[in-house]
Amino acid sequence: MPRSQGFSTSLNNRRQSTGLRPVIVLCVISILLLTFYIREGESGPIHGVRSVVTTITSPVRYAGSVVASPFNALGNVFSNLTASQETLSDLKAQNEELTAQVAELSEAQETASRLESLLGLQSTYNLESTAARIIGESSDAWSRTVTIDKGSSDSFAINMPVCNSAGVIGQIIEVSANTSTVRLITDENSGVSAMVQSTRAQGILQGQPDGTLRLEYVTTDADVQEGDIIVTSGIGGVYPKGLPLGTVSTVVREENATYYTITVTPASSDTENNEEVLVITSLNSGQQASDEEVAQANDAPQGTSRTSGSGSSGSSGTTGNSGSSSGGDGDGSGSSSDGE
Amino acid sequence: MDFRDSGPSQRSLVMLAVVACVIQVALSPQISIFGGRFNAMLVLAGTLALTGNAPRAVYVGFFAGLFYDLTASVPVGLMTLLLTIGSFALSHVSNAGTTGFSGTSIRLFFVFSIVVCLANGIGLLLLGYEGDILISLGAHGLMSALLSCALAVPFLMVAGSANQGRGGFTAKGKGGTRFKSSSSGKRLRNLR
Numbered sequence: 276m277p278r279s280q281g282f283s284t285s286l287n288n289r290r291q292s293t294g295l296r297p298v299i300v301l302c303v304i305s306i307l308l309l310t311f312y313i314r315e316g317e318s319g320p321i322h323g324v325r326s327v328v329t330t331i332t333s334p335v336r337y338a339g340s341v342v343a344s345p346f347n348a349l350g351n352v353f354s355n356l357t358a359s360q361e362t363l364s365d366l367k368a369q370n371e372e373l374t375a376q377v378a379e380l381s382e383a384q385e386t387a388s389r390l391e392s393l394l395g396l397q398s399t400y401n402l403e404s405t406a407a408r409i410i411g412e413s414s415d416a417w418s419r420t421v422t423i424d425k426g427s428s429d430s431f432a433i434n435m436p437v438c439n440s441a442g443v444i445g446q447i448i449e450v451s452a453n454t455s456t457v458r459l460i461t462d463e464n465s466g467v468s469a470m471v472q473s474t475r476a477q478g479i480l481q482g483q484p485d486g487t488l489r490l491e492y493v494t495t496d497a498d499v500q501e502g503d504i505i506v507t508s509g510i511g512g513v514y515p516k517g518l519p520l521g522t523v524s525t526v527v528r529e530e531n532a533t534y535y536t537i538t539v540t541p542a543s544s545d546t547e548n549n550e551e552v553l554v555i556t557s558l559n560s561g562q563q564a565s566d567e568e569v570a571q572a573n574d575a576p577q578g579t580s581r582t583s584g585s586g587s588s589g590s591s592g593t594t595g596n597s598g599s600s601s602g603g604d605g606d607g608s609g610s611s612s613d614g615e
Numbered sequence: 616m617d618f619r620d621s622g623p624s625q626r627s628l629v630m631l632a633v634v635a636c637v638i639q640v641a642l643s644p645q646i647s648i649f650g651g652r653f654n655a656m657l658v659l660a661g662t663l664a665l666t667g668n669a670p671r672a673v674y675v676g677f678f679a680g681l682f683y684d685l686t687a688s689v690p691v692g693l694m695t696l697l698l699t700i701g702s703f704a705l706s707h708v709s710n711a712g713t714t715g716f717s718g719t720s721i722r723l724f725f726v727f728s729i730v731v732c733l734a735n736g737i738g739l740l741l742l743g744y745e746g747d748i749l750i751s752l753g754a755h756g757l758m759s760a761l762l763s764c765a766l767a768v769p770f771l772m773v774a775g776s777a778n779q780g781r782g783g784f785t786a787k788g789k790g791g792t793r794f795k796s797s798s799s800g801k802r803l804r805n806l807r
Contacts (some may be wrong), residue, residue: 294669298703301677305699308681309692313742321691328685332640339641395802415687415757416652417739422644449688456688463746485745 308381312431317433322449327462329422329451330532333410336422336454340410344382373611389551393396397553400515405429407437412453421445423496423552434513436555442519442542443467443507444552455554460520461486461541469520470508472571474498477508478575480520480539488521489536494576499526505539510569631770635659635679638752638766640686650750651758653766657731660698661724662770664705676702682702693738694731701731715775716768724767725760732760 347507390406394606397404408424418512427450435447437457445465449456458465469480469490476497485596493499503523509516519542527536639655646653656679664672680698684691705727709720736745736756745751 294671294673294703294706297670298673298699301673301699302696304676305692305696306681307692308684308695309690312691323692326687328682332686334753335637335640335642340646342641343645360766413655413688414639414648415651415683415689416759417736417745417751418688420688452636460686464744484745484750 297497317448326449326451329449329454329456330426333424333451333454334551336411337424386551389440392555393551396438396440400518401559402515402553402555404555404556405431407431407455407554409550409552418464419459419486420448421459423457423554424453425554425570426451426455428452430556431554436514436518437552438518438555439543439550439552442521443514444543446513447554457552461488466510467503467514468508469521470612471499471523472504472506474503475572477510477572477577478537480505488539488541490523490539492576493535493537495528495535497531497576499523499535499537501526507570508568508572509563509570512558512563515555516563516568554578616769627773632659632675632679635770636682639683648762649758651760652764654683654732654759654763655766656680656694657698657763658767658770659701659730661727661767662774664702664727665709665720665723665771666774667706667709668767669703669706672702672706673699675784676700689739690742690744693742696733697731699726716771717775720771720775721764721768724771725763725764728760728763728767729757732756732763768772787794 308321310505311319315321327502351467393406396402407425407429409421410424411422413420421444431447431450432451433447436443437445437447443460445457445459445462447455448458457542459482460480463482463484465482467480468477470477471490471493474497476499478493481489481491483489490499492506501523505520505523507514507518507520521539521541523537523539525536525538525540529536547607635655635658638653643653643655654784659671660676660679663675664700666672676698677695680695681691683689683694683698691767709723733752736748736751739745740748741753745755
């Protein structure tokens with residue numbers, strides 16, 4: 276009987292530990308962390324801790340990138356493996372080996388062509404830049420970021436623009452010692468001062484939840500057409516002016532609307548693992564918008580008329596007839612800083 | 616008295632944690648299916664919460680969420696909070712018998728995964744990190760939950776096999792004995 280009582284009492288004591296106290300304490304800590312993270316802005320102790328964790332875990336990221344890179348050519352490998360099943364068994368292994376080699380060489384060839392394009396971009400725009408390589412995307416599903424393999428030890432800093440051979444892909448939002456996190460322009464928290472190349476109509480290029488781009492704050496008296504090229508305006512002082520961002524895919528003018536609804540196809544449709552990118556480390560005076568250009572953008576955000584012989588209907592798709600008041604005061608394009 | 620716990624051994628726990636951290640850092644950034652990504656930290660927290668040990672589940676949930684927040688581009692503290700509360704709730708809903716790979720554990724984990732991922736999506740919406748509720752919850756949240764459920768299968772199997780390999784404290788019992796001490800003879804004699 277005494278043994279039974281002792282057994283039962285001890286067991287009940289163990290059962291009484293429901294974890295309520297630690298859950299309350301840890302929830303309070305979590306809420307405090309969240310509050311401090313939001314309030315501390317771009318740099319602070321929590322961002323510092325994240326930077327340290329990113330530095331520590333970067334070798335594992337590299338490893339994951341290396342492991343995943345052969346699967347970029349998985350489609351070709353699978354099709355070739357299917358074909359090899361019909362061949363003799365002694366040729367099968369050789370076929371697989373050759374297929375793998377072809378996949379590797381194809382990757383190397385693509386890498387070489389990308390590097391050539393990057394060199395072309397660098398020389399064309401006279402960019403002071405450093406090459407880096409993408410080693411992974413965001414590990415959460417809600418943000419569109421990529422991680423590159425260089426960081427503050429290579430003089431990278433927050434807000435530096437990043438581009439690939441096709442054009443701008445985003446800007447650095449976090450830096451650790453040997454890696455940096457780049458927010459892509461397709462992220463919905465991204466915004467870039469942009470303009471229509473042919474008419475200089477000003478706007479803000481913003482990412483959308485579905486991964487597309489939208490050129491906002493372009494007044495309906497501006498001349499914008501499908502196929503127009505969107506470039507950086509350089510007004511925010513972050514991106515050099517004239518870098519390609521994308522191409523206008525649809526222009527919609529709602530009735531009584533002040534601004535167009537313009538959808539833009541990104542110049543760099545998709546970033547991929549192990550892709551080389553350029554981080555623009557500094558801008559010279561010729562790459563920044565001059566005071567005159569800023570004043571002109573504020574005075575005439577709708578831009579100028581189209582110099583080429585094409586028509587100036589200004590819209591396509593669902594086009595309304597009324598409500599074409601100028602309305603825009605340049606706030607949207609001129610005063611907002613890039614990338615924020 | 617030294618009763619063994621019903622969950623996987625400490626060694627298995629550490630092994631699961633290390634594997635989950637490696638998957639989270641190395642593989643999650645590389646794999647995206649229909650807008651969703653694996654959340655190995657959610658899998659780790661859920662697997663260990665299913666053992667029914669509430670205090671341990673709370674701590675594992677907290678640190679797993681913190682690791683997720685620190686290695687992803689999300690606000691630090693949100694997933695920490697969700698996994699802490701979620702692990703606590705799951706550990707109380709589940710009993711010692713639900714650990715391992717079974718229909719009950721899969722169902723409970725599925726609900727846990729869906730709730731945490733959708734709550735995370737709503738949290739990001741409220742904090743202004745997301746703008747579209749359908750994409751945030753439907754594409755990212757739901758797909759991440761489903762992918763995490765798929766990843767949870769091997770974790771639950773490992774947790775279950777670690778539990779089966781031990782003759783310790785178990786709700787299923789053997790030979791009609793519901794509770795067993797870690798060593799049968801000497802320790803019971805010491806109770807007297």
